[in-house]
Amino acid sequence: MTTSQLVQEIKKKKSFLCIGLDVDLNKIPEHLLKEEDPIFEFNKAIVDATHHLCVAYKPNTAFYEAYGLKGWSALEKTINYINKNYPELFTIADAKRGDIGNTSTMYAKAFFEDLAFDSVTVAPYMGKDSVEPFLTFKDKHTILLALTSNQGAFDFQTKNAEGKELYKQVLETSKTWNNAQNLMYVVGATKAEFLADIRQIIPDSFLLVPGVGAQGGNLQDVCKYGMNDSVGLLINSSRGIIYASKETDFAKAAASKASELQVEMAQILG
Numbered sequence: 525m526t527t528s529q530l531v532q533e534i535k536k537k538k539s540f541l542c543i544g545l546d547v548d549l550n551k552i553p554e555h556l557l558k559e560e561d562p563i564f565e566f567n568k569a570i571v572d573a574t575h576h577l578c579v580a581y582k583p584n585t586a587f588y589e590a591y592g593l594k595g596w597s598a599l600e601k602t603i604n605y606i607n608k609n610y611p612e613l614f615t616i617a618d619a620k621r622g623d624i625g626n627t628s629t630m631y632a633k634a635f636f637e638d639l640a641f642d643s644v645t646v647a648p649y650m651g652k653d654s655v656e657p658f659l660t661f662k663d664k665h666t667i668l669l670a671l672t673s674n675q676g677a678f679d680f681q682t683k684n685a686e687g688k689e690l691y692k693q694v695l696e697t698s699k700t701w702n703n704a705q706n707l708m709y710v711v712g713a714t715k716a717e718f719l720a721d722i723r724q725i726i727p728d729s730f731l732l733v734p735g736v737g738a739q740g741g742n743l744q745d746v747c748k749y750g751m752n753d754s755v756g757l758l759i760n761s762s763r764g765i766i767y768a769s770k771e772t773d774f775a776k777a778a779a780s781k782a783s784e785l786q787v788e789m790a791q792i793l794g
């Protein structure tokens with residue numbers, strides 16, 4: 525999907541919500557555990573109930589890898605289901621990959637070709653040659669970790685090296701890489717006070733912003749400092765939406781939580 529198609533969808537739906545499909549078998553309704561593929565059945569119900577309220581879905585691959593082959597199969601079925609039934613939705617494989625160049629090429633093939641995701645999250649730590657292989661895929665997007673939502677972000681990302689915080693170096697240097705137009709960045713909603721500085725460096729790039737809901741980030745603050753003319757934001761909530769109920773009404777309850785955020789977003793967009 526191109527960035528302009530994503531922007532069109534955001535404007536049409538008045539939503540820049542991304543729903544995180546972080547499926548934990550201990551948290552899903554018990555009746556689903558009797559199904560052959562409970563993870564996929566859960567995702568299918570959530571997606572069918574919420575697709576009109578959001579513009580993106582983000583399965584975090586850890587939640588699938590934890591269940592071995594069955595988990596990976598559920599991930600494959602989920603991405604295929606979304607692509608077939610709701611092709612207008614942007615998909616993010618939250619896998620946080622990145623390795624030496626030839627290994628990164630294989631990671632990129634895994635998520636862009638074998639599983640047809642629109643984007644993948646990547647750690648910048650190994651530098652240019654570890655990220656550029658992801659950037660060579662047309663209309664696919666690499667979402668680089670810039671300033672993450674967790675407390676540990678302060679261990680390295682905000683530390684000064686050669687007079688500049690590491691996350692700023694990531695933003696500035698990555699802008700110079702080949703096919704940098706295919707980059708987006710992760711900035712945690714819990715780091716909203718950094719967004720004005722971040723926008724000075726990357727005014728036009730899309731930001732994936734996790735950390736509203738369960739992690740306590742604030743949507744209004746993120747929008748105040750992080751929004752640009754094309755909106756430029758994908759706000760992710762996972763647990764806060766998908767685990768709204770553990771009963772048979774779980775999909776409806778998730779839609780209701782998603783709707784609360786979408787309504788707030790529509791008001792912000794005006």
Ligand SMILES: O=C(O)c1cc(=O)[nH]c(=O)n1[C@@H]1O[C@H](COP(=O)(O)O)[C@@H](O)[C@H]1O
Nearest residue numbers: 584618645672673712734738739761762763
């Ligand atoms: O890359 C991410 O999506 C990510 C980056 C970050 O800085 N913080 C963060 O929480 N995430 C992911 O976003 C999701 C947040 O989930 P909730 O806290 O349940 O909304 C999880 O899948 C995290 O792994």
